[in-house]
Amino acid sequence: MLIRKPADIEPSEITPKDVYLNRRQFMVTSAGGLLVAADAMAALTAKPGTPLKDEKTNSLKEATTYNNYYEFGVDKEDPAKHAGSLKTRPWSVVVEGEVAKPKTFSIEELLKFAPLEERIYRMRCVEGWSMVIPWIGFSLAALLKQVEPTGKGKYVAFETLNDPKQMPGVKYPILDWPYREGLRMDEAMHPLTILSVGMYGDVLPNQNGAPIRLVVPWKYGFKSIKSIVRIRVVEQQPKTSWNMAAPNEYGFYSNVNPKVDHPRWSQATERRIGEFSRRKTLLFNGYADQVAGLYGGMDLLKYF
Ligand SMILES: Nc1nc2c(c(=O)[nH]1)N[C@H]1C(S)=C(S)[C@@H](COP(=O)(O)O)O[C@H]1N2
Numbered sequence: 089m090l091i092r093k094p095a096d097i098e099p100s101e102i103t104p105k106d107v108y109l110n111r112r113q114f115m116v117t118s119a120g121g122l123l124v125a126a127d128a129m130a131a132l133t134a135k136p137g138t139p140l141k142d143e144k145t146n147s148l149k150e151a152t153t154y155n156n157y158y159e160f161g162v163d164k165e166d167p168a169k170h171a172g173s174l175k176t177r178p179w180s181v182v183v184e185g186e187v188a189k190p191k192t193f194s195i196e197e198l199l200k201f202a203p204l205e206e207r208i209y210r211m212r213c214v215e216g217w218s219m220v221i222p223w224i225g226f227s228l229a230a231l232l233k234q235v236e237p238t239g240k241g242k243y244v245a246f247e248t249l250n251d252p253k254q255m256p257g258v259k260y261p262i263l264d265w266p267y268r269e270g271l272r273m274d275e276a277m278h279p280l281t282i283l284s285v286g287m288y289g290d291v292l293p294n295q296n297g298a299p300i301r302l303v304v305p306w307k308y309g310f311k312s313i314k315s316i317v318r319i320r321v322v323e324q325q326p327k328t329s330w331n332m333a334a335p336n337e338y339g340f341y342s343n344v345n346p347k348v349d350h351p352r353w354s355q356a357t358e359r360r361i362g363e364f365s366r367r368k369t370l371l372f373n374g375y376a377d378q379v380a381g382l383y384g385g386m387d388l389l390k391y392f
């Protein structure tokens with residue numbers, strides 16, 4: 089859902105009340121059929137097999153106290169306790185590589201240049217838990233189009249900030265820092281793929297990846313890299329942190345797939361945070377209608 093036009097928004101200006109009011113206003117508008125970005129509607133419309141209507145959004149408390157952000161510790165409570173030390177201003181994101189117009193964007197520019205939309209997405213962690221989170225963000229495709237990828241650009245690589253002064257966890261060699269992730273160009277350009285700058289009608293809390301993080305809802309949560317400082321369009325499939333750490337456990341694609349088990353556990357079911365019985369995990373996390381076409385003819389057991 090479109091919340092505000094890019095021209096109206098000042099970064100310092102997103103407050104819970106503002107966005108909340110704008111969201112109400114937008115709902116009224118959208119009922120009249122106006123202002124709805126077609127891709128946003130596609131993502132929000134419940135289709136058979138994607139029963140978002142039976143799924144409650146998780147609470148803000150659940151989404152901000154049960155996190156994975158290893159730069160701030162490995163326990164689920166660590167990011168909420170320790171991510172306060174992350175300084176999210178000033179902040180900029182370098183967009184470079186196989187592009188005609190490389191550019192460093194300040195966070196202020198990023199908050200302004202594309203329409204912000206609310207996207208209610210399922211998030212499925214590879215560990216077997218899931219949540220439903222109302223993100224606020226904009227299409228990654230909008231940013232990539234602005235820098236004009238060249239014909240050689242086949243993949244997009246992302247990097248998180250790597251600063252031991254602000255991030256106590258990067259002193260430990262749990263992963264090869266900075267945290268790195270990557271997407272194939274068509275995955276990066278897909279309308280479901282967003283850069284998120286907020287959630288629950290407010291700016292992004294530090295533990296959720298402030299000031300800007302990726303959200304790719306049909307892939308395991310670890311693809312959704314937090315606190316991004318660099319985006320590079322590249323020719324070859326980029327190295328990614330979890331794949332480097334354990335290539336037999338975490339593939340480059342990491343599409344949610346109940347039929348492809350992790351070597352150490354089944355991926356057939358998941359525990360939705362806040363629920364008691366387990367849910368069946370859905371192929372592509374329930375987004376198969378929108379994304380299965382990206383993988384036509386690919387052996388998903390090989391390209392896991
Ligand atoms: N930089 C960075 N990004 C990261 C992680 C991380 O440790 N560091 N964890 C990932 C994992 S495993 C998951 S499940 C999601 C969790 O996002 P959330 O805490 O906002 O729910 O963030 C992903 N992004």
Ligand SMILES: [Mo]
Pocket residue numbers: 156212213214215308309310
């Ligand atoms: Mo995860």
